[in-house]
Amino acid sequence: KARFGESITLLEAALSAERLAAGDVLGVALTWQTDRRLDARYRVSVQLLDAYGRLVAQRDAEPNNNRALTTLWQPNEPVRD
Incomplete structure (x- = not known):
């Protein structure tokens, strides 16, 4: 779990693979939750770094x-990303 600000929690992060070859596609599944209504629309940034941090x-x-705008999230209901 990871907390972002006062009300957003990342409940789970799952990857489709642990190792990739050049040209492979990596699937990333995130599950979010908020404990209150959100007035702002937030964006998610996912970065893939190599072994050297590049x-x-x-x-x-x-x-x-x-398709799952944060302003539409319901409190305490997980949102799949």
Whole structure:
């Protein structure tokens, strides 16, 4: 678990693979939850770093590919991203 600010919690993060070869696709599943209604629309940034800490890939979007806006989240209901 990880807490972001006063009201957003990352409950779980799961990867489709632990090792990748060049050209492979990595699936990332995140499960979020809030304990109160959110007035702001937040974006999620996921970064893939290589063994030397260099940025290899990055994805920035609102949760669930812009289909689960944080302003629509219900308190204490997990949201799959």
